[in-house]
Amino acid sequence: MSTTSTLPRPKPRDRVLAAAARLFIREGVNAVGVDRLAQEAEVSKRSVYQHFEGKDDIVAAMLREYGPRVVAGYFSDDEEQTPRERTLHVFDALQTAAEAGDFFGCPFVNVATELRDREHPAAVVARRFKDELTAYFERQAVAAGARRPRLLAEQLTLLFDGASASAAVRGGTPDAARLAGEQLFDAATR
Template sequence: MKDKTMKVPPRERILAAAEELFYREGIRGVGVEAIAARAETTKMALYRHFESKDALVTEWLRLEVARDEAVLDRLAAEHPGDPRAQLLGWAKHITERLSGESDRGCPFLNSVAELPDRNHPARQVIEAHKSAQTRRVVELCAQAGLADPEAVASEFVFVIEGAQVSAQSMGTANTCERLLCIVRRLLEEAPPSAAPRR
């Protein structure tokens, strides 16, 4: 098993260890020594690939951004020309993730709580991602022909974010059910504009 692990390049092992530990125990709760040990390498090797713990946190969150974007890209491919199905699919993806036994909520929301400095590079990655994500939801709402895409998108993002927080303290069953109910209502009740945008 160890021989198999050692075939993975050190940088990838370090990122995989950081992802696991940061998500499970929090950014502040994990030191570089623990990450190096989990990656079966040394602190010196870790610092050869990442100049600081902040740089490692930032790169981890960039990988999380890529995963998030890949979900929306997959939904676009699965439901071409059907923006409402894409939005509902995203909500379903969130509920599936929240229902996982090892889920600790949204890594971005968790990280923001530990990164109060808005100038921190990792915090800037999160804020840029959330802004881009919101713009994408607005565009999907516009493509669906909703009369006020910005307002619907704002509510959609609000309930998605809120569900991820609520699930951690109130349990997933009711949270997931309510999330899908609210999203369906948003998409069904939002009045269409005169002609859908393409």
């Protein structure tokens, strides 16, 4: 006897956030209206507004919800790796993501840049995630004995953002990003 189990359909709020992640990342925040979002999520517009105050709230909630999943793939907590290896893992993960074919750049930078308002709720969430990346790099720099760990962390974050933007525009990431990361890390920890 075979039984077929079906997963319960996600709740409307979750469907809206999933649709927001797909559409906002692929097409941009300003290109997608609430009507389209509701249609993609298969909910009524009224249902959207029952769960969210407005589009700004949806964008911020989407980044809060999906941000940790995005970031988790880039950070390594493997204690067997050296701080240098954990740092370079970020660039290896970026290359893997960029080569997947559906990479549109860093969603945090994309949203913050498109909104052009540093105090927008979604821009605040985006900044928090970028700060987490810098803090991750700084922890690795401290563990490796870098002379100026904060400076190295900021340089690596800038390199990551540039490599991410380049990957979105050109496709793939050049080995140059990882090599530059190696050179920055090695120079700061000699």
